[in-house]
Amino acid sequence: MSHVHSNCCLTFTARITSKPRNHNQHHNHHLLHLSLFPPNSSTVSRKRGITFRASLDNPLPPISLDQTNPFQLIPASDIVRNFYGGINRHDLASVEPLIAPNCVYEDLVFPSPFVGRKSILEFFGKFIDYVSTDLQFVIDAISEEDSTTVGVTWHLEWKGRPFPFSKGCSFYRLGIKNGIRQIIYARDSVEPAIKPGESALIAIRGVTWLLQRFPKLAEWI
Template sequence: MIHTFSISSSPAANLKTNLHAYTPTITISTNTNFLVDNCTRKITSPQIKKWVIQSSDNPTVVITSPPDDAAILESASSVVRKFYQGINRRDLVSVETLIAENCVYEDLIFPRPFVGRQAILEFFMKFIDAISTDLQFAIDDISEEDTSAIGVTWHLEWKGKTFPFSKGCSFYRLEVVNGQRQIVYGRDSVEPAIKPGETALVAIRGVAWLLQKFPNLADWL
């Protein structure tokens, strides 16, 4: 989101310092001696505040295109963090606005995905009704770079202590719906209580051998 500022020759007493605090990088353009003639440079909002305060002996800074905070999209990672925070607070009202109407949510311990916002909220209602409020999600790591796809590793904690067999890895895809980023797809993979170890490799090898010998079995997958 780009905003252009101009310089006018108003007295220093008219200096306007009531700028909105916001985070995106913006562009300032000027052709006065306050900065280099005809230069354009990118600066962040904390620098703007400092620049305005330090320019009390210079012309007034006039915002020709004020920022619209409502138009600034929330980051995908922030939406996902709010999703977990809402579950931890048992606040499904706040979670509802983060989920798209046609969202598809897969928890891999269930045979079928939950399709649609209402079905997903009903699942989480059963989840929070089944566990104590002392059991909370704790995010270990979350991706920040992509604006539409977010990976999260997490675990559960009981009164601040790690709960056994509770590690998980989740993936979320988000889209902008009516000017707001919402989750349109989610998948959870949770640590199993029984860990087969190398036995799992033996089972995979056996299934692969059967498929090679009897290709028609693939129709049953």
């Protein structure tokens, strides 16, 4: 099993206020941005958040800020990064504490959600049994500002090359219990291998027409 190491990107913002010399002058505010970027990393600041681009050369970290309570102070987005990092390393032991005991995980490829930490870990256990560590999740963009919900777009790469039909987007809801932030709900939507294009719109129009003509059919949905 190969282990990957990560580079972190931290941005600090401080507001410096200078006192006015007289009553007619206003306070002068200056924003001081201190950024720490690792070599070969790529981070794009946006008005509504930060886009983080990870690659095999810049993989995701297991972060621990407080050894006595390691997940209490970590931002929600970093909890999600750690989740993908653990799956990439095939390290379910590091993934387990990130998932709430009663978490619900919806992978839209499957007919029903996985309910509970044990069921979710069993699913990912089967996943890593089928693939090698050469197949990696790569985060294209991740939302940063919210401490309770995180959105992610991602794709898979095989030895640094994009894997076919592997683009996806995921949504995570996080909660805090006993001072620990964990994933309590997740949903994955993955790129389909067969892309119907405009025929999907025709199918939707056909279904809505049937529902309008025969309202009782809605009971079967």
